[in-house]
Amino acid sequence: MTRERLDTVLYWLLAAGAIAVALWAQAGWNNYAVRLLTYSGLYVILVVSLNIVNGFVGIFSLGHIGFMAVGAYVSALATYPLARRPATFPTLPEWFQSLALPYPVALLLGGAAAALVAAVIGFPLLRLRGHYLALGSLALLVIVEQLAVNLHPVTRGSRGLAGIPMLTTPLWVWAVAVVVVYVAARIKSSGFGLLLGAIRLDDVAAAASGVRLTRYKMSAFVVSAFFAGVAGGLWAHLVGVIAPSVFSYDLTFRVIVMLIIGGLGSITGSVVGALGLFLLPEAFTYLEGAGTHGLSQLLLAVVLVLVMIFRPNGLLGRRELSLARARDGAGPGGRLGARTTGADRPNPDDA
Amino acid sequence: MLRRALIFLLPMLIVPLAAAQIRIGSLYNVTGDMSSIDAPGNNGLRLAAKLINESGGLLGQQVEVVTVDGQTDQTQLTNAASRLVNVENVVAVAGINDSTFALAAGPVMQAAGVPFVIAGATLPTLPEQIGDYAFMVPFGDDAQSFAIVDFAIDQLGVETYYMLYDQAYDFTLAVREFANQRFAERLGAGALLLEDSYQSGDADFSSQIARLRALPTPPDAIFMSSVPSDAGNLVQQFREAGFDQPILSADGFDTPLIVEVAGDLSDGVYFSTHTSLSSDDPQVREFVAAYEAEYGHPPENAFAALGYDAMMLIADAIRRAGSADPAAIRDALADTQGLDLVTGTITYAPGSRVPTKSVTIIGVQGGEYLFQAEVTP
Numbered sequence: 001m002t003r004e005r006l007d008t009v010l011y012w013l014l015a016a017g018a019i020a021v022a023l024w025a026q027a028g029w030n031n032y033a034v035r036l037l038t039y040s041g042l043y044v045i046l047v048v049s050l051n052i053v054n055g056f057v058g059i060f061s062l063g064h065i066g067f068m069a070v071g072a073y074v075s076a077l078a079t080y081p082l083a084r085r086p087a088t089f090p091t092l093p094e095w096f097q098s099l100a101l102p103y104p105v106a107l108l109l110g111g112a113a114a115a116l117v118a119a120v121i122g123f124p125l126l127r128l129r130g131h132y133l134a135l136g137s138l139a140l141l142v143i144v145e146q147l148a149v150n151l152h153p154v155t156r157g158s159r160g161l162a163g164i165p166m167l168t169t170p171l172w173v174w175a176v177a178v179v180v181v182y183v184a185a186r187i188k189s190s191g192f193g194l195l196l197g198a199i200r201l202d203d204v205a206a207a208a209s210g211v212r213l214t215r216y217k218m219s220a221f222v223v224s225a226f227f228a229g230v231a232g233g234l235w236a237h238l239v240g241v242i243a244p245s246v247f248s249y250d251l252t253f254r255v256i257v258m259l260i261i262g263g264l265g266s267i268t269g270s271v272v273g274a275l276g277l278f279l280l281p282e283a284f285t286y287l288e289g290a291g292t293h294g295l296s297q298l299l300l301a302v303v304l305v306l307v308m309i310f311r312p313n314g315l316l317g318r319r320e321l322s323l324a325r326a327r328d329g330a331g332p333g334g335r336l337g338a339r340t341t342g343a344d345r346p347n348p349d350d351a
Numbered sequence: 352m353l354r355r356a357l358i359f360l361l362p363m364l365i366v367p368l369a370a371a372q373i374r375i376g377s378l379y380n381v382t383g384d385m386s387s388i389d390a391p392g393n394n395g396l397r398l399a400a401k402l403i404n405e406s407g408g409l410l411g412q413q414v415e416v417v418t419v420d421g422q423t424d425q426t427q428l429t430n431a432a433s434r435l436v437n438v439e440n441v442v443a444v445a446g447i448n449d450s451t452f453a454l455a456a457g458p459v460m461q462a463a464g465v466p467f468v469i470a471g472a473t474l475p476t477l478p479e480q481i482g483d484y485a486f487m488v489p490f491g492d493d494a495q496s497f498a499i500v501d502f503a504i505d506q507l508g509v510e511t512y513y514m515l516y517d518q519a520y521d522f523t524l525a526v527r528e529f530a531n532q533r534f535a536e537r538l539g540a541g542a543l544l545l546e547d548s549y550q551s552g553d554a555d556f557s558s559q560i561a562r563l564r565a566l567p568t569p570p571d572a573i574f575m576s577s578v579p580s581d582a583g584n585l586v587q588q589f590r591e592a593g594f595d596q597p598i599l600s601a602d603g604f605d606t607p608l609i610v611e612v613a614g615d616l617s618d619g620v621y622f623s624t625h626t627s628l629s630s631d632d633p634q635v636r637e638f639v640a641a642y643e644a645e646y647g648h649p650p651e652n653a654f655a656a657l658g659y660d661a662m663m664l665i666a667d668a669i670r671r672a673g674s675a676d677p678a679a680i681r682d683a684l685a686d687t688q689g690l691d692l693v694t695g696t697i698t699y700a701p702g703s704r705v706p707t708k709s710v711t712i713i714g715v716q717g718g719e720y721l722f723q724a725e726v727t728p
Contacts, residue, residue, distance in 0.1 A: 147521065
């Protein structure tokens with residue numbers, strides 16, 4: 001068997017393992033542990049999908065959670081209990097009052113809505129570069145929040161939507177997580193991924209070599225937004241209540257920190273970062289006592305600083321958990337793909 | 352990751368060893384944006400538990416309060432709720448001062464069959480939306496709105512009014528709705544001369560002021576449905592524009608900001624709230640003294656008293672139930688009648704988990720927040 005085949009087997013084993021753990025959790029785990037498992041999976045989806053844009057293409061997007069919000073609201077509206085619709089959404093038209101969609105359809109609809117927003121916003125936004133793009137994407141986050149706050153008839157404004165049916169289970173979340181990782185891995189090891197890498201390394205040179213920048217950046221942006229939208233739908237049906245304040249800076253930076261600590265451009269790193277930076281702070285809260293609330297956040301800050309000192313390119317850099325790592329070559333998994341743009345610091349310990 | 356999983360499973364093994372105590376969960380946002388009202392709430396709750404223990408405990412056992420911080424974050428809060436219920440195995444959970452957070456955390460307690468005593472959120476439909484294990488310590492926004500309107504009509508002789516409300520919050524929208532309803536019930540539809548709105552955080556109210564000034568006859572009172580952060584600015588700008596009428600509001604005006612920002616202009620501001628910490632009522636004075644003795648400073652706001660009352664409410668239910676079983680506690684809570692607490696007397700009408708409770712009206716005079724009346728609407 002070639003090493004690449006070994007990697008494929010490894011992926012499928014891990015995927016099967018994740019699904020098995022999810023099923024086991026649903027069958028008998030303590031509710032608290034089930035929650036932790038479910039949230040972990042949600043963060044994996046968010047971080048891996050963000051990596052497609054921020055890591056593979058090198059675009060620093062801060063708007064990811066805006067897409068999540070779109071998916072959350074759309075899917076929540078789709079599954080909102082019919083009996084409560086007249087009271088909650090009195091002004092919405094008749095067709096809405098009688099249309100309840102099944103959960104999977106609602107999730108896909110949420111993802112599609114987010115992807116649509118990305119497609120529309122992408123055209124003006126992705127022409128920008130560097131810091132301007134980052135701020136532009138932040139504007140997207142703000143705009144989505146303002147729409148959520150002001151479109152009272154649809155979103156109930158700042159009050160948010162409560163009473164969303166709690167349909168999310170660990171199986172749903174980890175099934176989507178497995179799919180996201182698969183999609184990201186396929187992108188990374190394909191010609192498409194190669195072109196994204198070229199754009200990341202030097203978009204001017206890439207354009208001069210005939211790479212259609214807009215098309216490729218848009219594709220990555222839309223795929224990433226789709227999964228963020230699905231994650232939003234899963235989130236809404238996990239907590240049962242969403243409000244504009246949920247999809248804000250705190251969540252944005254939490255996900256970005258997970259991405260960077262894990263390693264920008266590394267899918268394995270995203271999974272590790274998401275799991276680690278969700279479970280570790282939770283573990284730290286057990287150290288808090290009557291007078292020491294806030295200690296967990298302090299400890300987390302210390303951990304982040306230490307990681308940045310000793311592993312400035314994140315825990316995994318651009319590498320993957322891979323048995324085929326030793327190969328040389330132009331692929332994103334090999335040496336050339338490990339180089340970073342001028343904005344990042346050089347990484348001496350890249351493969 | 353397996354090791355991390357074990358770390359979480361570990362507390363589940365240790366906790367049963369400590370079963371000789373009655374464990375109560377304190378669910379508050381001790382850190383983060385809500386900490387200014389939640390930290391005092393947690394302090395009040397823990398103080399009550401301490402005093403209970405000093406006078407012999409409950410059913411012969413000591414009360415242990417487990418506080419898990421929500422960090423003013425929805426994920427953390429719901430995880431904290433789950434931890435209290437599923438890992439720490441508490442028999443009741445008390446806390447939370449915000450309705451949106453209450454709605455997020457409530458289902459966790461409801462699903463686990465653990466009573467959830469909401470300390471400070473005032474949305475009257477909370478217990479209905481969450482389920483039969485949710486109880487409110489404070490009155491609902493309907494009660495406090497009715498109370499301030501009744502006070503204005505009966506004590507201040509108000510016959511016409513102007514309504515200004517914040518569009519951004521469930522709370523302010525609810526207060527507006529209930530206040531309008533009460534005014535219409537008692538004075539008829541013609542009492543409302545003009546209604547206007549703003550968005551929380553707006554710095555300038557000159558357009559609303561201009562529209563008010565354009566009225567042919569000025570209203571007897573100005574009703575402002577707002578949250579604490581806007582209260583000071585609203586009062587200052589309207590007073591500076593020359594409006595001397597009484598200004599009315601709900602507990603969103605229970606903030607030192609009114610006097611801090613509007614200074615002398617704050618005379619004639621009246622609002623409904625949970626308790627007046629400067630009241631002469633012996634229970635209030637006792638609470639304030641105990642809080643100061645324990646924490647070195649007087650209670651910061653009424654939410655400290657609400658946290659204290661939440662614990663006392665649970666303790667009373669446990670005593671009457673004669674058991675620390677969550678289902679028994681729930682039933683005993685539902686039967687609470689005439690329980691005298693710092694923030695008022697709590698009675699749950701059959702089938703309702705929002706208390707019929709008296710509302711305190713406070714008036715600002717000479718820079719002081721003075722008790723005016725206690726109204727039971």
